[in-house]
Amino acid sequence: MVLKKEIVVALAGNPNSGKTTIFNNLTGANQHVGNYPGVTVEKKEGHLNYRGYRIKAVDLPGTYSLSAYSIDEIIARKFIIEQKPDVIIDIVDASNIERNLYLTTQLSELNVHLIIALNMSDMAKNRGIIINTEYLAQLMGIPIVPTVGNKKKGMTELLNAIIEIVENGVSLTPVQVSYGKEIERELSKLNDIISTDSTITNSYKTRWLSLKLLEDDAEVYKLLKQHKSSEQIFKEADKSKARLKSLYRENLSEIITDRRYGFISGACSEAINRTAEHRHDVSDKIDYVLIHPISGLLIFAGMMWLVFHLTFTLAEKPMEWIELAMASLANLFLNILPEGILNSLIVDGIIGGVGGVIVFLPNIMFLFLAIAVLEDTGYMSRAAFIMDRIMHRIGLHGKSFIPMLIGYGCSVPAYLGSRIIEDKTDRLVTMHVITFMSCGARLPIYVLVCGAFWPDKAGNVMFSIYVLGIVVAIVMVKLLRATRFKGLSAPFVMELPPYRIPTIRSLLIHMWERSWMYLRKAGTVILSFSIIMWFLMTFPQKKTYDKDYDALVKLANHSFSSEKITLSERDSLITAYENSRSAENLEYSIAGRIGKNIEPIIKPLGFDWRLGIALISGFVAKEVVVSTMGTIYGVGETDEGSEALRASLAADPKYSKLIAYAFLVFVLLYVPCMAAMAVFLRETRSIKETLFQIGYTTALAWFLAMVVYQGGKLLGLS
Amino acid sequence: MWRWGRHWKYRENYNDTGSDDMLYLSEAVEGNVYVMLGVGGGQRLRQKLYSMGLNPGVKFRVITNNGRGPVGVEVRDTRLAIGRGMAQRVKIRENGS
Numbered sequence: 001m002v003l004k005k006e007i008v009v010a011l012a013g014n015p016n017s018g019k020t021t022i023f024n025n026l027t028g029a030n031q032h033v034g035n036y037p038g039v040t041v042e043k044k045e046g047h048l049n050y051r052g053y054r055i056k057a058v059d060l061p062g063t064y065s066l067s068a069y070s071i072d073e074i075i076a077r078k079f080i081i082e083q084k085p086d087v088i089i090d091i092v093d094a095s096n097i098e099r100n101l102y103l104t105t106q107l108s109e110l111n112v113h114l115i116i117a118l119n120m121s122d123m124a125k126n127r128g129i130i131i132n133t134e135y136l137a138q139l140m141g142i143p144i145v146p147t148v149g150n151k152k153k154g155m156t157e158l159l160n161a162i163i164e165i166v167e168n169g170v171s172l173t174p175v176q177v178s179y180g181k182e183i184e185r186e187l188s189k190l191n192d193i194i195s196t197d198s199t200i201t202n203s204y205k206t207r208w209l210s211l212k213l214l215e216d217d218a219e220v221y222k223l224l225k226q227h228k229s230s231e232q233i234f235k236e237a238d239k240s241k242a243r244l245k246s247l248y249r250e251n252l253s254e255i256i257t258d259r260r261y262g263f264i265s266g267a268c269s270e271a272i273n274r275t276a277e278h279r280h281d282v283s284d285k286i287d288y289v290l291i292h293p294i295s296g297l298l299i300f301a302g303m304m305w306l307v308f309h310l311t312f313t314l315a316e317k318p319m320e321w322i323e324l325a326m327a328s329l330a331n332l333f334l335n336i337l338p339e340g341i342l343n344s345l346i347v348d349g350i351i352g353g354v355g356g357v358i359v360f361l362p363n364i365m366f367l368f369l370a371i372a373v374l375e376d377t378g379y380m381s382r383a384a385f386i387m388d389r390i391m392h393r394i395g396l397h398g399k400s401f402i403p404m405l406i407g408y409g410c411s412v413p414a415y416l417g418s419r420i421i422e423d424k425t426d427r428l429v430t431m432h433v434i435t436f437m438s439c440g441a442r443l444p445i446y447v448l449v450c451g452a453f454w455p456d457k458a459g460n461v462m463f464s465i466y467v468l469g470i471v472v473a474i475v476m477v478k479l480l481r482a483t484r485f486k487g488l489s490a491p492f493v494m495e496l497p498p499y500r501i502p503t504i505r506s507l508l509i510h511m512w513e514r515s516w517m518y519l520r521k522a523g524t525v526i527l528s529f530s531i532i533m534w535f536l537m538t539f540p541q542k543k544t545y546d547k548d549y550d551a552l553v554k555l556a557n558h559s560f561s562s563e564k565i566t567l568s569e570r571d572s573l574i575t576a577y578e579n580s581r582s583a584e585n586l587e588y589s590i591a592g593r594i595g596k597n598i599e600p601i602i603k604p605l606g607f608d609w610r611l612g613i614a615l616i617s618g619f620v621a622k623e624v625v626v627s628t629m630g631t632i633y634g635v636g637e638t639d640e641g642s643e644a645l646r647a648s649l650a651a652d653p654k655y656s657k658l659i660a661y662a663f664l665v666f667v668l669l670y671v672p673c674m675a676a677m678a679v680f681l682r683e684t685r686s687i688k689e690t691l692f693q694i695g696y697t698t699a700l701a702w703f704l705a706m707v708v709y710q711g712g713k714l715l716g717l718s
Numbered sequence: 719m720w721r722w723g724r725h726w727k728y729r730e731n732y733n734d735t736g737s738d739d740m741l742y743l744s745e746a747v748e749g750n751v752y753v754m755l756g757v758g759g760g761q762r763l764r765q766k767l768y769s770m771g772l773n774p775g776v777k778f779r780v781i782t783n784n785g786r787g788p789v790g791v792e793v794r795d796t797r798l799a800i801g802r803g804m805a806q807r808v809k810i811r812e813n814g815s
Contacts, residue, residue, distance in 0.1 A: 099793075
């Protein structure tokens with residue numbers, strides 16, 4: 001077999017230029033999503049074989065320029081400079097050509113082989129923009145291939161153009177924007193100095209470096225610092241900048257931008273013929289309704305209702321199937337394996353853990369399908385526009401609203417959904433408060449406790465908890481913005497792309513990628529957490545019980561066979577014994593001991609050790625709190641509707657309404673479950689932020705529950 | 719009070735240009751066409767707006783501005799939403815004046 005030559009092709013372009021569609025067309029299903037090292041920027045790579053070559057395609061982050069002001073731009077630039085792809089395809093949206101070519105002028109300045117994919121040329125034609133591609137290619141010095149991404153047109157031509165460059169080299173050289181006599185003079189001065197250091201000129205293009213020095217590019221300064229001639233270069237650059245500053249009143253980078261756009265306007269006016277100056281098209285009319293302060297808000301509310309129901313109501317059935325499948329798998333092992341530790345490890349630890357991972361999959365798939373629809377149609381940015389008015393006052397981004405809403409269902413998809421917020425700080429602040437949007441798994445606890453203590457007004461009490469969650473979230477955003485994330489917010493400038501009909505294929509790819517990423521990345525963490533929790537709740541095992549349950553069961557059986565008690569009496573006796581045995585087991589386990597040992601800490605909240613154990617088990621999953629309470633109060637594994645558990649809670653003299661409310665407050669605020677934290681860790685890629693999230697939520701829960709209990713006592717409530 | 723301090727800085731920029739018909743994007747009227755002049759304040763915002771096609775000299779139309787929330791503009795065949803805080807720093811003038 002002949003080894004195929006590998007060609008690396010990078011796809012660059014503006015956001016919304018159809019870059020991802022072309023990437024999907026080229027690579028099909030042969031792609032995988034990862035992250036660029038150390039940052040939460042998605043890195044998409046794919047492979048294809050063409051004419052005896054193995055082409056590796058890399059989808060660079062969508063950017064408007066190649067400055068050093070955003071992480072996406074730095075990453076795209078770094079990839080081009082450091083990885084030196086064989087060819088760069090610059091995807092240019094033909095219907096918005098001038099703005100798109102701004103990036104092209106900057107790509108031209110790097111030492112790369114460029115091809116322009118002039119995308120959506122059909123839409124441009126509809127808008128009355130006629131482009132003479134051959135002439136434009138001559139003017140730009142870059143080969144141009146017209147494409148229509150969503151109709152898969154021009155893909156073969158694009159691939160042929162890549163091979164042509166690889167086999168025969170370039171026939172055109174990218175035209176360099178001329179920045180005017182004065183700037184060019186300084187540039188050539190800097191070029192001369194940089195050229196003397198071959199360690200620099202071997203890896204970078206001299207003119208580009210000089211230009212970036214004039215633009216005060218922090219990254220380029222950092223990069224040059226490692227070279228021995230840097231001091232001399234910086235000194236000369238300072239002189240050049242000082243000379244230029246005395247010549248121009250404006251900012252230097254302003255002039256550079258101006259020249260680039262000047263060059264583009266020149267090229268476009270020659271190669272492009274506009275039959276209509278401007279037409280109020282369909283997008284205009286839709287926008288009038290969708291970003292209108294009243295109708296826009298109503299439509300937004302409707303859309304969110306749809307997203308929420310798609311994520312949670314539609315996912316209900318598949319989740320049930322998964323649970324059923326896991327239960328029958330567990331049953332299978334229960335039957336074939338002898339009772340004991342191995343059985344418990346496989347059934348409770350591993351199957352339980354795997355189940356805990358994939359049970360979220362339907363939620364995640366439907367959520368990302370919904371998000372893909374919102375993004376691909378162009379509605380997402382309108383939603384952010386509408387919500388920015390309100391969210392901005394709180395200190396969040398317009399797009400923060402969507403993951404926060406999803407948080408009412410489950411924090412796991414909500415954290416994953418936070419990816420739609422581009423700015424890292426905005427995203428982190430949002431993620432830090434998502435947990436206060438009380439998740440669906442906390443609801444059973446509220447139902448149980450409210451049902452036990454406020455049978456008549458359970459709904460009102462529960463509602464107050466939800467409201468408290470919103471209030472806490474707002475206060476926390478303000479606090480975080482004033483302390484840890486001070487003044488780091490990115491400028492809110494966002495494109496409102498034209499409305500488009502998404503292709504099913506791109507929606508499915510989008511959904512699949514994210515879900516797969518969840519399974520692969522978060523799944524392993526959740527699984528290992530769940531085995532650890534199983535261990536904590538199982539070991540050490542109690543050898544001798546307070547009561548001899550085996551003897552008691554025997555006695556009950558004996559009484560039944562000698563007809564002293566009825567069958568149902570015997571069964572309830574045995575269940576009671578089993579229940580109190582598991583209560584003893586749990587109490588004896590590490591988790592149980594922790595629960596007992598933290599009693600002094602939770603005493604100021606009015607909680608006893610039993611509530612402590614229940615709360616600790618809530619780290620597994622919030623709904624587990626209820627079944628743990630069932631075990632510990634000796635009524636067996638149960639659900640929130642259990643009358644027996646409600647009765648034993650309400651009748652317990654140690655508890656009061658005040659304690660119950662403090663407990664509700666604590667449950668609302670304290671650490672999210674381990675699955676959520678695993679996803680939080682994967683998404684933030686920061687142990688520090690994850691520990692902060694765990695710590696501050698729990699501290700806040702303790703504090704507010706303490707205020708409720710102690711304050712209530714002072715006020716004479718009970 | 720710091721807010722006022724910041725505000726004053728922009729007012730100084732305003733005086734710098736010495737132009738009477740200059741106004742801020744936040745004050746623009748829906749439906750009207752304006753010419754971009756420049757951005758007061760951060761380099762980051764300036765670069766972002768320029769790279770998105772809103773650079774000095776370009777003509778654009780304001781599609782929404784109702785005194786609250788972001789301002790929507792149409793420039794170079796595309797539409798942009800600019801947060802109110804940002805819009806208060808974007809200097810423009812009426813087209814044709």
